Amino acid sequence: MSLKVGIPRALLYYYYFPQWAAFFNHLGVQVVVSRETTRGLLEKGLRSTVDEACLPVKLAVGHVLDLRDRVDYIFLPRLVSMARREYICPKFLGFPDMVRNTIDGIGPLIDCNLDLYRKNSSQYDFFYAVGKMFTRNPVKIRRAYHASLEALRRHCLAMESGALAGETAPETTPAHQNRTGEARAGDVNVAVIGHPYNLYDRFISMNLIKRLKENGANVLTAEQLPEQMARREAQRLPKKLFWTLNQRMIGAAYHYFERPDVHGVIHVASFGCGPDSMTGELIERYARKWSRKPLLILTLDEHTGEAGMVTRLEAFLDMVRWRRNLADAAAATTTKIIAKKAEETTGAPDTSTGVFAAK
Amino acid sequence: MIVKVTYPHMGYMWICVKAMLEYLGVDVVLPPPSSKKTLSFGVKHAPEFACMPLKLNLGNFMEAAELGADTIVMAGGCGPCRFGYYAQVEHAILEDLGYKYQLVVLEPPEKHIGELLGKIRHITGNRSWRQVIRGVRFGYHKAQAVDELEKMAYYMRPREITAGETDLALNRALKEIIAVKAPEELPAAREKAAQIMRAVPLDRQRKVVRVGLVGEIYTLLDPFANQDIERKLGRMGVEVDRSIHLSEWINDHLFLGLAKNMRSSKLAKQKALAYLGHFVGGHGMETVGNTVLYAEQGFDGVIQLLPFTCMPEIVAQSILPKVSADLGIPTMTLIVDEQSGDAGVVTRLEAFVDLLMRKKEIREGSVKCTVI
Ligand code: SF4
Ligand code: SF4
Numbered sequence: 140m141s142l143k144v145g146i147p148r149a150l151l152y153y154y155y156f157p158q159w160a161a162f163f164n165h166l167g168v169q170v171v172v173s174r175e176t177t178r179g180l181l182e183k184g185l186r187s188t189v190d191e192a193c194l195p196v197k198l199a200v201g202h203v204l205d206l207r208d209r210v211d212y213i214f215l216p217r218l219v220s221m222a223r224r225e226y227i228c229p230k231f232l233g234f235p236d237m238v239r240n241t242i243d244g245i246g247p248l249i250d251c252n253l254d255l256y257r258k259n260s261s262q263y264d265f266f267y268a269v270g271k272m273f274t275r276n277p278v279k280i281r282r283a284y285h286a287s288l289e290a291l292r293r294h295c296l297a298m299e300s301g302a303l304a305g306e307t308a309p310e311t312t313p314a315h316q317n318r319t320g321e322a323r324a325g326d327v328n329v330a331v332i333g334h335p336y337n338l339y340d341r342f343i344s345m346n347l348i349k350r351l352k353e354n355g356a357n358v359l360t361a362e363q364l365p366e367q368m369a370r371r372e373a374q375r376l377p378k379k380l381f382w383t384l385n386q387r388m389i390g391a392a393y394h395y396f397e398r399p400d401v402h403g404v405i406h407v408a409s410f411g412c413g414p415d416s417m418t419g420e421l422i423e424r425y426a427r428k429w430s431r432k433p434l435l436i437l438t439l440d441e442h443t444g445e446a447g448m449v450t451r452l453e454a455f456l457d458m459v460r461w462r463r464n465l466a467d468a469a470a471a472t473t474t475k476i477i478a479k480k481a482e483e484t485t486g487a488p489d490t491s492t493g494v495f496a497a498k
Numbered sequence: 499m500i501v502k503v504t505y506p507h508m509g510y511m512w513i514c515v516k517a518m519l520e521y522l523g524v525d526v527v528l529p530p531p532s533s534k535k536t537l538s539f540g541v542k543h544a545p546e547f548a549c550m551p552l553k554l555n556l557g558n559f560m561e562a563a564e565l566g567a568d569t570i571v572m573a574g575g576c577g578p579c580r581f582g583y584y585a586q587v588e589h590a591i592l593e594d595l596g597y598k599y600q601l602v603v604l605e606p607p608e609k610h611i612g613e614l615l616g617k618i619r620h621i622t623g624n625r626s627w628r629q630v631i632r633g634v635r636f637g638y639h640k641a642q643a644v645d646e647l648e649k650m651a652y653y654m655r656p657r658e659i660t661a662g663e664t665d666l667a668l669n670r671a672l673k674e675i676i677a678v679k680a681p682e683e684l685p686a687a688r689e690k691a692a693q694i695m696r697a698v699p700l701d702r703q704r705k706v707v708r709v710g711l712v713g714e715i716y717t718l719l720d721p722f723a724n725q726d727i728e729r730k731l732g733r734m735g736v737e738v739d740r741s742i743h744l745s746e747w748i749n750d751h752l753f754l755g756l757a758k759n760m761r762s763s764k765l766a767k768q769k770a771l772a773y774l775g776h777f778v779g780g781h782g783m784e785t786v787g788n789t790v791l792y793a794e795q796g797f798d799g800v801i802q803l804l805p806f807t808c809m810p811e812i813v814a815q816s817i818l819p820k821v822s823a824d825l826g827i828p829t830m831t832l833i834v835d836e837q838s839g840d841a842g843v844v845t846r847l848e849a850f851v852d853l854l855m856r857k858k859e860i861r862e863g864s865v866k867c868t869v870i
Binding site: 188189191192217219224225226227228229230232233235236237240241250252376377378380381382408410411412413414415416417419420421424428 | 808
């Protein structure tokens with residue numbers, strides 16, 4: 140009987156699951172993924188974490204608990220750094236220890252460090268350390284490693300062509316699959332910017348992406364931009380941002396604000412998230428200064444109600460359409476004055492939990 | 499052009515930085531001490547979920563601008579915690595508000611030491627490097643002097659005969675240190691300050707409990723941010739020990755531990771490893787490690803201080819209950835934000851201190867557990 144490794148459906152599962160799964164499969168290790176998020180699963184996480192932790196961390200603990208007793212190992216790599224001179228977040232650095240010290244009898248964790256902070260560091264060291272736990276054959280590890288890279292490459296391509304992270308099946312998604320036909324069915328284009336574990340967890344995001352599509356919006360995400368492009372856009376910042384995910388988010392936000400075919404932007408943040416508090420602020424200020432596109436800021440926490448979100452989303456989409464029509468009209472008649480007048484009557488932003496940071 | 503330099507407050511840090519800059523002939527405009535008003539400026543204009551030090555920094559800068567400051571000097575950082583991006587976000591906010599500040603960020607010299615030196619030159623004008631080094635040393639020695647006085651106060655507060663006398667003496671003693679303009683005069687001033695402190699009558703027999711303070715550096719060092727926790731505890735009969743002092747921090751980070759026989763964060767980090775296998779930014783590892791150390795040194799309890807949403811400390815906070823259970827040392831976490839009320843904090847501290855006192859009495863046998 141082969142060994143079972145559990146992978147929590149949380150945190151960077153959404154970027155790396157296909158890679159991890161391919162690696163383990165090639166080693167003959169069975170992969171078990173925690174169940175999709177439910178209220179009950181989240182509640183378990185909430186009970187086992189300190190109140191102050193952010194929602195994604197609480198949820199991740201819920202997923203870890205979901206795997207307990209079902210697997211031989213839980214895969215909880217310490218994701219120190221995914222790119223040179225960058226980190227993800229202090230909580231990613233400490234996550235395996237938070238789990239180990241709060242959950243009694245959690246069983247063995249695979250918590251090797253994945254650390255690409257320094258020049259010349261390689262992912263291989265990490266995969267080798269993990270592989271060694273399952274085989275003594277270095278050739279086998281190397282093969283599994285190469286297969287994992289290939290799976291990651293396909294996954295990235297699939298995401299760039301519009302597949303949602305978490306929904307690309309490992310090793311089966313054709314890399315060239317073109318989804319743009321489907322993606323352009325709506326009448327407005329909305330960019331949704333946020334951590335992958337917020338956007339792609341349907342329970343946590345309250346089906347945000349699906350809802351937008353149902354309401355006639357085409358959804359664009361940061362993951363659809365090639366990494367280099369997001370990085371280049373982020374270079375507008377006065378200083379390089381040392382959080383990989385947030386760098387991608389802010390780069391994508393800049394990009395979409397400037398792209399003429401994008402009509403509005405939604406920023407999804409976690410309540411109490413450190414990096415989001417900083418880049419969210421920069422994005423909001425940028426929008427206010429340089430763009431007329433509506434910006435909706437959604438802050439997710441365990442109490443966020445679905446009803447409230449739906450109302451705000453509808454109001455936002457109304458605004459997006461109205462603004463787009465205005466822009467079209469203005470372009471047609473070239474009377475810019477109208478747009479200006481309308482702008483003054485749009486009303487003051489509501490800064491309590493989320494704002495339309497439109498002027 | 500003469501620049502008027504300001505920098506954010508963090509406890510008594512201003513004394514040390516002011517000494518250094520003025521020694522080098524820099525015009526310093528100190529922000530008014532952090533107050534409710536400072537915080538309210540920060541709360542109004544900073545991101546809602548920014549950690550509190552950012553909000554106070556911002557308020558400091560806004561208040562300093564009114565006094566004529568035109569240049570901000572701040573430290574930078576390369577993550578993973580937010581401090582490394584404070585300056586940029588604060589500057590963006592100030593710019594939008596119409597402030598015309600010039601920003602000088604002293605980034606840790608990982609790549610180009612030349613850049614850092616160039617920036618120091620920019621602020622200090624054409625001083626020789628020897629003078630710059632002397633200035634830094636002067637500032638460092640002032641930090642040491644202040645730390646020494648604070649440590650004396652920790653011992654004295656719970657033992658003073660007349661309530662409040664320690665703090666009166668501390669203020670007078672600090673004035674002696676602040677007034678010193680030349681490095682040669684510092685030793686005499688330190689002696690005088692120490693005498694002022696020693697003159698306070700104490701009851702050395704009094705029973706006190708000892709509590710270690712750990713946590714995020716700004717909240718630890720800044721009495722406004724931590725609601726004056728050291729004085730509050732002192733009045734409740736607690737001798738505190740703070741795990742981070744400014745001079746130790748300078749020695750660790752700027753002098754790379756050159757001054758020996760000084761407490762260093764290295765030991766704390768080693769002690770943390772059993773619970774936390776990797777650094778997490780800020781002082782998360784130190785928080786865990788120092789809690790272990792305090793337990794080993796027989797302290798009665800540990801209090802962790804952090805601002806709401808502080809990432810490294812949330813990691814540490816998740817781990818402390820395990821440390822506490824393993825080593826049998828009671829711990830308490832105090833989270834500060836702009837809403838923390840004074841009364842609530844006092845009640846919680848009193849309850850904690852009460853618990854520690856009772857534990858201690860039972861341990862020392864002064865309360866007999868009579869079994870009938
Ligand atoms: S980046 Fe934000 S949401 Fe993600 S773990 Fe860190 S604090 Fe939590
Ligand atoms: S240590 Fe905590 S409070 Fe300080 S900057 Fe980092 S996150 Fe903010």
